[in-house]
Amino acid sequence: MHDYRFPQLLDVKQAYQRIMAYIHHTPILTSEAIEKMADCQLYFKCENLQKVGAFKARGATNAILKLPPELKQNGVATHSSGNHAAALARAAFETGTTAYIVMPSNAPAIKKAAVKSYGGKIIECEPNLKARETTLEKVVEETGAAFIPPYDYMDVIEGQATCALEMWDEGIPFDAIITPVGGGGLLAGTALTTHYISPRTEVYGAEPKGADDAQRSFKAKEIIPMENPSTIADGLLTSLGQRNFILISKHVKDILTVTDEEIIAAMRLVFERMKLVIEPSSAVPLAAVLANKGLFRNKKVGIIISGGNVDVSKLPFQ
Amino acid sequence: MHDYRFPQLLDVKQAYQRIMAYIHHTPILTSEAIEKMADCQLYFKCENLQKVGAFKARGATNAILKLPPELKQNGVATHSSGNHAAALARAAFETGTTAYIVMPSNAPAIKKAAVKSYGGKIIECEPNLKARETTLEKVVEETGAAFIPPYDYMDVIEGQATCALEMWDEGIPFDAIITPVGGGGLLAGTALTTHYISPRTEVYGAEPKGADDAQRSFKAKEIIPMENPSTIADGLLTSLGQRNFILISKHVKDILTVTDEEIIAAMRLVFERMKLVIEPSSAVPLAAVLANKGLFRNKKVGIIISGGNVDVSKLPFQ
Missing domain, CATH: 3.40.50.1100 (Rossmann fold)
Structure with missing residues (x-):
């Protein structure tokens, strides 16, 4: 077992007050065209527009x-x-x-x-x-x-949890929220905040099939590190952290996986229909929604676009 | 002379009320990195995120x-x-x-x-x-x-004028606002709204050197249509309309021109630093700011990103 003290809602709110002068309050954008394809309402939280181009x-x-x-x-x-x-x-x-x-x-x-x-x-x-x-x-x-570790560190998780706090402040009654999952900082933080604010809302992680340690760990109920991950989503190669795994096990509904082809197609959709530059990792949640329509049909689904740091001279749909 | 009745501020406000249920209120985004390069404060009004991907x-x-x-x-x-x-x-x-x-x-x-x-x-x-x-x-x-003509039509100009209305509603005391200029619908509308709300603010048009009819018409004080325009900015090939020319002559400070190389470099900056997909025409105002630093140094400059409809599999910086 563990003796971690996880952040409470007040901790997350204080974290937001602490960092707000240093970060962007990022917009939530929508796309009628993509909603039609997905058969649900989609709210894209644009952390690619965050400082340094990522929720990090x-x-x-x-x-x-x-x-x-x-x-x-x-x-x-x-x-x-x-x-x-x-x-x-x-x-x-x-x-x-x-x-x-x-x-x-x-x-x-x-x-x-x-x-x-x-x-x-x-x-x-x-x-x-x-x-x-x-x-x-x-x-x-x-x-x-x-x-300061990249994800398996309480104050980092608490900071990433402020992204969902901003989303909930918009007053949208999300039925589900999906984030990419690599080390699990964003997913754990999102699940924690959402657990406090709207326990009925289902939080999902999405990851590439070629780096599916989170799904396997989630199912096995223990961390199974990834060996030789292989995917275009270069931000999701890391394995789940300890703290992240505990929070995800507790507060996440499921982990969905998608192929690199599905990731590239979703990435192109966001470029073409939403006019946003996103990195491959950020396309994983949309790819998962499109591949699992039954799960989300007619629901209000929040998607966190985690970052936009991609070499625009080498896009995968050239 | 002419006997046109140009829209008043109240007409523009009514147009906004009329169309607001059908369009996006687009965000204004900023970039520290680009501001450092430009030596001024830049506010990007993102009409690439508008319905159909353009202010149109x-x-x-x-x-x-x-x-x-x-x-x-x-x-x-x-x-x-x-x-x-x-x-x-x-x-x-x-x-x-x-x-x-x-x-x-x-x-x-x-x-x-x-x-x-x-x-x-x-x-x-x-x-x-x-x-x-x-x-x-x-x-x-x-x-x-x-x-319904594309730009030389009063109700179209009045509609495009609502873009600047949204910008002014943000409470930013712009010293200057720059838009691309092709037929002149966006520039005329922006100049008109700004003339009513903040007459001290200078409105500029920006166009490619390979399609510089607006600059030549502006200087000659009569419309000089463009013959054989040649530029990567495919949205700016058209010549100024009559109504547009009159408004631009009256309310615009100057027309700036840039090369295609400057347009491509500015377009890449917006992709890389702002994570926005924009069409070449939309990069023209930023290119003009970077090429005319003396004009804008330390000022608050609004830039209208006019659209994002570009083939993402054929970007000019591949």
Whole structure:
């Protein structure tokens, strides 16, 4: 068992007050054309329009702002080559501290550039998990920086939970809300907030068939890490975190999986019909709705578009 | 001279009340990254997120709703292969009448599909202006449909003017507002509304150097039609309308021009930094701001993103 103290609704509301000056209140957009195809009402929460182009800005900012001053002054550190790295670098810059980001030496130049553009200090390491972890340990030891993990960390989950809080503040009586699930920060936070505000609402996770550890863990009732994930949804390669798994087991209705073909088709729909640039991971929930019409028919369904960081010169529908 | 009666502020407000149930109130979005590059504050009014993916939904809806019932019952007609065609077809469908759209036989399949998806009836003609006009005349004669021109028509200009009305309702004290200019419906409407609400605010038009009839007409103080326009901004090939020219001459500060290279670079910036799908025409105002920093330094500048109808499998930055 565990002895975690999970955030209460008041904690999530306080997190929102804490971070709101540093993040965008993102819009909810709709599309008649896609609704017709899906046979339900769809409300797209556009975190691709969030700072750093992803919901990760919420958790990273909340985590830094909750650090005691004596910890914060030495900076923060993480290992990541994705949206959490850029989000932590920006949040550190905006709140007056330093971010040390351990990145594999083969990380894409565009990801390194994003971290640097926010003043983050990059420490390169060999491209494997062992090297990442030992390099991070060394950085933390040398600098005294506080480690902020990308998802398996309470203040990060609490920050991601503010996204659903904004959704519920719009007054829409969602029957269901679906988010992508990788490490599980967004899904756990969304399920937690929704559990407090509207327990009747069903929260779903959606993930690629080629990285379906969340579905398998959910069914097995224990974490089954992903080995050799393979999918175009590069934001969803990680396995579920401990805290995330507990919350998801408790408050999530089900985990749906889709093929890469379905992801690309849904991604194209959002580009063409909604005029939004989204990364493949963000198309996974819509793909899941379109592949499971019976589950959602005539319901009011909230979909969190998690991010928009994709190389627009290499889109998969060229 | 002319004896046109141009819309008053009350007319624009009434147009907004008339059409608001049929259109989106589009958001204004911002980007720190682009503001840093431009040395000014930028407010992007996102008409790419409008119904049919373009501001044209406003004018077309207003024009149909203002038709007397005896005219409206026979339907509406226009010749266009662009956003006005889809906008008129949708507005006709939503308001319970029929749209007859004369399109050149070589119009892209995607444009025809858009018109058909809204129930519009397509009448094909030879791909030249003469054939378009005679075919339209024939359609109007046979059906009794009312001709709704794409921009040189008062109720269309009045409808486009509601876009700036929404912008001013946000309470932002714009120093300048810039729109693309093709036929001049959006620019004329924006200039008119802004003249009434904030006469100190400077309104600019922006167009491609390869289709610079608005700039030349503006300088010459008479309409100089464009011959053989050549630009990637396919929405801005048309020459200024009469009514549009009069309003623009009176209420617009200046017309700025940019190269196709500048348009493509600005378009890519909006995709990458704002996560928005926009058509090349919509990137023209941002390109003009970046090419004329002295004009806008430290000012609050509103930019209307006019539309998002672009083939996402053939983007110019692949």
